[in-house]
Amino acid sequence: MIYVVTEKELELLACLEKSSRLSVDTLAKLLNIEVEEVKKMVGKLEAEKIIVDYVTHIDWTKVKEHTGLTAMIDVKVTPKHGVGFDAVAEQIYRYSEVKSVYLMSGTYDLSITLEGKTMGEVAMFVSEKLATIESVVSTTTHFILKKYKHEGIIYEKNDDDKRIVVTP
Structure with a gap:
């Protein structure tokens, strides 16, 4: 609404x-x-759920004890009659490992952000949980290697502006 x-x-x-x-x-x-x-x-x-949550952003790369990783998974889906992509998206976002699910335009239908401890753990999620969903046609998994900017927050801010100055 x-x-x-x-x-x-x-x-x-x-x-x-x-x-x-x-x-x-x-x-x-x-x-x-x-x-x-x-x-x-x-x-x-x-x-009215306009304010949904109050969130803190943490740079986990600075915490020695943190060993997790983030994967972004592109998913091709066959929409279900009468409910489209919503039923499949709901089935996916109910998994605790899944941090976000978006309906996308373009080559893939859904984009999923997932957190896991290891690449193997993410691979098991994709092969045992995601790929077994009836409407899922294919997946492509990407692992985040480094965050430069996330939700408007710049990580590892460097004050030395190395851009070339252009003057008319």
């Missing part, structure tokens, strides 16, 4: 998207409204 939101609610959403750690007091000052109004707006937006 699509909701109509006010201008202040749009401003609030933009502030929270940039930093979900902002306090209600800070948000009230930024939006030039009362704290109670911010609380009311946040409650409404959470109830």
Whole structure:
């Protein structure tokens, strides 16, 4: 369902998207409204599932004990009559290893992001769980080797701008 939101609610959403750690007091000052109004707006937006979650981004490459890896899997699917791709996508996103599922345009129908401890673990997921789903026609698996930028956050920021300066 699509909701109509006010201008202040749009401003609030933009502030929270940039930093979900902002306090209600800070948000009230930024939006030039009362704290109670911010609380009311946040409650409404959470109830309508417009605000879905408050997420922390962690650079796991800096944590020695972390041994996981991320795979992106492209999936060709035969859509089911009456439900299209939704039923297959739901079957896939119910697995705990799956972090995201997107319906895509182009060569593949679904794009899946999956986390596992080893390449073998990801391979087992693809061969034993994903490939056995009736509507799945084929898969292509890609492993993320290094993150440079993720959801607007630059990892390993280097202040030395090495781009060539172009002047007219």
